[in-house]
Amino acid sequence: MLSDFKFNYAHLFEKELFEEILSVGEYKKVEEGEELINIGSYIKFMPLIISGAIKILREDDNGDELVLYFIEQGDTCAMTITCCLGQTKSKIKAIAERETELLMIPIHKIGEWMNKYQTWQNFILQSYNERMQELLEAIDTIAFLNMHERLLKYLKDKAMINRDEVITVTHKQIANDLHTSRVVISRLLKALEIKGEILLNRNQIKVLNL
């Protein structure tokens, strides 16, 4: 586990900072489906993802969800950075997409290290920038792409972050993630299968043209 962490992060930070991260960070392992952050909750830790993947989603008052993007190893959560600056509540929800290992950094360290380490500052700014890009992409997807394209992007993203062309989900779950109805998803999936883009099985979708 620590070797994984080294592999993903060691080259980013100077030795001194890396040591400090290790001594202050708290190792945590979460199972698939486990909720890491909910809307309205205060954030006390900033997670560095060692392995696995996390799904970031928005939720409305009715509890209807909409997936914004996925983050994986080497990434961190941009929301925590915002929270750290303004002591605000989380505006997003984070759920483990699969079994995931994290290193939890107390948020007061974020600011401290910003002043102390140049590499940390770069890391924070860069991840913030990457998340911003992803958000814009998510907006484009929702605003300008039709359901057909959104679905295909979702499937490919999902296959990518799980490093598996076979995705294990029900049509209902996809419908929830994309905030539409199951019937619509079933129809679009069927169309994709006929086009030869995917193979359908109960609880499973195989993405072909990755």
Added chain:
DNA sequence: ACATTAAGTGATT
């Protein structure tokens, strides 16, 4: 064998 859950489909708005 029966109940439950997932997926497919026509028709309507």
Added chain:
DNA sequence: AATCACTTAATGT
């Protein structure tokens, strides 16, 4: 693209 109503298929007990 959403919803309804219904069918069919797969899976669990």
